[in-house]
Amino acid sequence: MTVIAIASARKYQRLETLVVAVLAACVVAFAVTWAFTRSQQIGPPPLLDWQVSSLADLGEDDQAIHSALIVAGEEIGYLNYDFGDWPKTDELDALLMPPFYKDEFWKLHGAVKWDLIRAADYNHGGDTGYLGAGGALPGQSAFLLLFRHRHVGAAYANQIDIWIHRNVNANAPADTKAESLVSAGWRQVVAYSGADELARLKGKQE
């Protein structure tokens, strides 16, 4: 029978403990790094200083107008694609399209006055903008629906941009570049979409 000296055993035990401790530290470090990296991928990116969330930051009236404006934006893009020009706000009213349609929804949400403030030229591009201002409700914002430039013959897809101004009587901006809008007090509304919720629930899709 071999007898191992106590001093030698202690030496091996210390070495073994050290190895196990290093391995455990590596596992913990890996797990923390993995969890941190993964947490970065879930949910929408954080808002920038000049952005507001449609879900978290808008009041009920602003939220209702924003929800309607997103769909209207898509439809206006289709109308432009089909007919080549930009529909005027009285045409959108006649097409029953909220928030331009002057119905009970429109009255309940402050009877906002909408104007087509700039229309991109089909050949030379540029931005198109609809301004909604003069709403009658306390705390209500002014809205700006922008269609960023697109290439001739292409349909609008994700060039629709919605901004709000805390001054409900804000004037039409002289320039629709993002920097100019921010310096004039406009804030870009970031919609909390189904895609964002899906990313939060299940991780990024596709």
Place this chain on the structure above:
Amino acid sequence: MSIRITALSLRAAVLGLALALTWFSPAVAQSKLRVGVTLHPYYSFVANIVGDKAEIVSVIPGEVNPHGYEPGAEDIKRAMTLDALVVNGIGHDEFIFKIIEASGRKDNLPLIYANASVALIPIGGDRGGARIVNPHTFISTTAAIQQVYEIARRLGEIDPKNATLYRNNGRDYATRIRRLRADFMQRIAVHAKDDFRVATMHAGYDYLFQEFGLRVSAVIEPRHGVSPTARQLAQTSEDIRAAKVTVLFAEQYFGGNLAETVQRETGVRVYTLSHITDGPFTASKFEDEMRENIQTLARALEGQ
């Protein structure tokens, strides 16, 4: 202006007639795109977008409640045959992900998330000030239109040769949905009803009410499938009295006698709305049941 509006109306009429004819035609050939759906509104949306260019397959039976549904073998077999699948994905059809997994289609079945581009809103009347996302985007008009556009766009990517048809059909269907809403808004002077305060049995109608300018003062069952305790119910009745709620909207397909209890306790008038998640899957179901919901809203506002 009038030319554009007339052109849109004319095209809607012609395509509407064409769609109506296709619904009565024999079953479509197997070679056509097979598009699966999880919920009844998505069946209607897809049917009106694709016409006779695709076959629509409801993955689960029409009579079951999608809340907490447990998939069966037939559901899995159906999922194996699909070319694309339209889902809610944000809390209303969680069963489908088990079906996809079990059918071995997790990596090769294109999913169309109907809500991908919908701006979500919080559950109304939720306690504690927290803004919790409401997944009932399909009980709506404007948000429904956004889903129709999203589905049409994605189907067009999957089936490019019919992309233009899907887009145009989607727009014509959207026009009909918008007309439903406009008919109500022309009939009812909501703004004159300052004393009209609403509670709902279930947080399913926030999109619909937002689009019609109504506000929810209280929700009795603020989470899916979670019945309130006796204490919560007593508190809700107290809240309803305090908020001077005059009308309670109950759920058509949800059992129990909660609505009657609240009516007895508080004296509010009770009306029933459709959740559009029960019965046969049909192309007209969404419009039919939304029309009923809108008529119910009108009766509630008129105090009938």
